[in-house]
Amino acid sequence: MNLRHLALRFALALPVAAPAGYVIEDVAPPPGIRPAIAALTFTPAGELVVATRDGEVWLRGAAGTWRRLAAGLDEPTGLIADSARRIHVAHRPEILRAEDLDGDGAAETFSVLGGDWGLSPNYHAFFFGLARDTTGAFFGAPSLESTVASGPEQKAAYPQLPVRGRRSLGDVLEFSGHRSETPWRGWMLRITPDGRSAPFAAGFRQANGLGLSPEGALFATDNQGDYKPSTGLLHVAAGDFHGHPSGLKWEPGHDPAALSLEVLWRRLKTPAIVFPHGPMGQSPGQPVWDTTGGAFGPFAGQVFVGDYSRLVVRAELEEVAGTWQGACFPFLGRNDAPPHVRGARLKSGSTRAAFGPDGALYLGATAGWGAGEDGLQRVRWDGQAAFEVSSWRLTDEGFRLTFTRPADPAHLADPARFPLRRFRYLYHARYGSPRVDETPVPLAALRPAADGRSVELVPRELEPGFVYELPLPELRAAEGGPLVNPLAYYTLNRRRDGRGATGGTTRLAAPGEGTRGGRESAADLRAPGALVAAGAEVYRLYCAGCHQPDGRGIPGGAANFVADRSRLAQPDRDLLAIIEQGNEARAMPAFGAILSPLQRQAVLAYLRSAFGAPAP
């Protein structure tokens, strides 16, 4: 890795700038409540409807006044409004059709759809929704339960607590931090209008966002984690397997002896668009399509996904030889971006979204689940198109980039300004994955359009089954000025000639691969610097996505080891306990189930070494 690339990688880890041309405004939430917005939609008449994590559903009328439609629900995550008097709500136990039949402004009649999936007392037993196809059938996803408990007593008592439905605490394959304890957890379910649900697709961990494209294709987001190398936008078709095996135990005829990591990998469908963990967020939410016909700016037809970590991702899908794939870009940055940057006020925890009748993107945020903020915002286009990559599409020979404004013609002819790279991930039982097989992709040709609005990149080779990364910090507009968001990725699942790759954008991990620092014995690490070196690798693989390579973390989220010296000014035993058990308030996973004791010691040694914080 040369110095230029190192500097670029460092730059990419800094806060993402928000694009000019967009304005973020706070929207007054329902009065007198904690505005933890966990679902968001509009009625056909354009009235805003929100559901809160505390179980209330509110509707904002034309005059801007809120009224409560329903209360007492169990952590709603999705809404579909047929009208102001008939709204479907996804919550943990079931889908409810809430109706205000007597016209008093509050729903009094609730009809159940589905509700035949298992339900445990696990905090992670969400039911994510909600999408509805043209037949009136709904889609929803009961998420896997977590093996993490709030303390030893809770962990000991947990197996005795009652559940709805059958219960299985066994693992299908290798142990992981999440498992399917009750039926159909880890699945996408299809629920017919008469309320019967059926398994539709498997392999999900936490599908915290569902949506149907204008063409009617079903997409969902999923979080990185065990068997999940990175986050992404998944195309979900009947019979798919999306990576996490635990839910397969509920399949009729399930034979655990017939499963192996390789069998699963050969069945695996990886995301249509990978959102590389870190630069493209870490916990994506609901995908929404810009159907405003240009009212929201130059990205009509594209997809917007709010991520819990103070980022909105823009994605562009295309169907190539029957396979969905495409590009993703940062859209709005974190709220610790420089104050002059528009959009810097984006709330963290904004995982719910809907386009309003005014052409604005409404975002709902909740502080729940981690370290977000409660509230409601909208993003408006101010009519000014900043210099951005509006589109990245596949061609017969490579890729075509299209810009919102003409680029400098000389720059479009300069291959050095298009440092294309590619990488893929490992498929394994461990949390996330490092990038593997990462390599520069030399260009054989650059074909700029005469008007400077587009350029075709022709690589010397175009291998499917890789994520292509394109940092563009040195590209300028014809009128001067850099790209607002100079980073993009394209997930190449399939070439236009139909060639794809088994395992999608993953490679089957060799035994122990991707877990450096886990294979060494204590004796191996006695050499000077060996423990720190092993810890550096663990940090890069498992910690840098949140704490950042430079240790500056995420404001309000992952700890900043540089600015806040108190973080590491604790005895080793306390910090090892945090690494092992996680930090609930800051959404830090419990790495006790992920890293070996030696790995945990190694990463602590690296933290103390890299950030100058000896043990007190």
Add this chain to the structure above:
Amino acid sequence: MIPRAALVLLLTLLVPALRAAVRVERVLLPEGATPGSFAVALPGGVNFCYDPARGGLSYVWTGGFLDLAPARPGPGKFIAAARLLGPVVHREDGPAPLRRGQPETAPALAFTGYTLRPAAIEFRYTLDGVPVREEISARPDGRGLVRRFLPGAGGDARWWHVTAGRPPAALGRDAAGALVLEVSWEGTP
């Protein structure tokens, strides 16, 4: 000047009695409640837990309703059962307690919904495909529940209410034709 402790006691006693509407909460509940159960507060200060998975009342408590803080932790993510703000005075258990014809045979139950009424809640489910409406309200003296079952079919067949540990109770009909069961906890927790 009323002492603060007396004021709190007074409000604790009065607020449940002054409840004007039915309130429902679907959160994790204690006392062995199945996840997905309903906590219902009725006007008059009577509260109960209803399990839609088995179509029956799980327990009744009096006084205050719920401390929701453990179940809705705000910024955190771990959840625990809400706390009951009063003593449990009645318990029931067992699958599909409403049975037609033979009390020994539990029918297949599917929960289909609920309706909030001014002073009652109506649960809807099917038993072996037969739709049933079950309306639960507080007895006027606040020391019992009135449960009215309205099966969508059944003719002259006998209907039973079966609770684990008790003999099956044959249900009679009121003037409107509904099957009626009163639950009282006078002297019986």
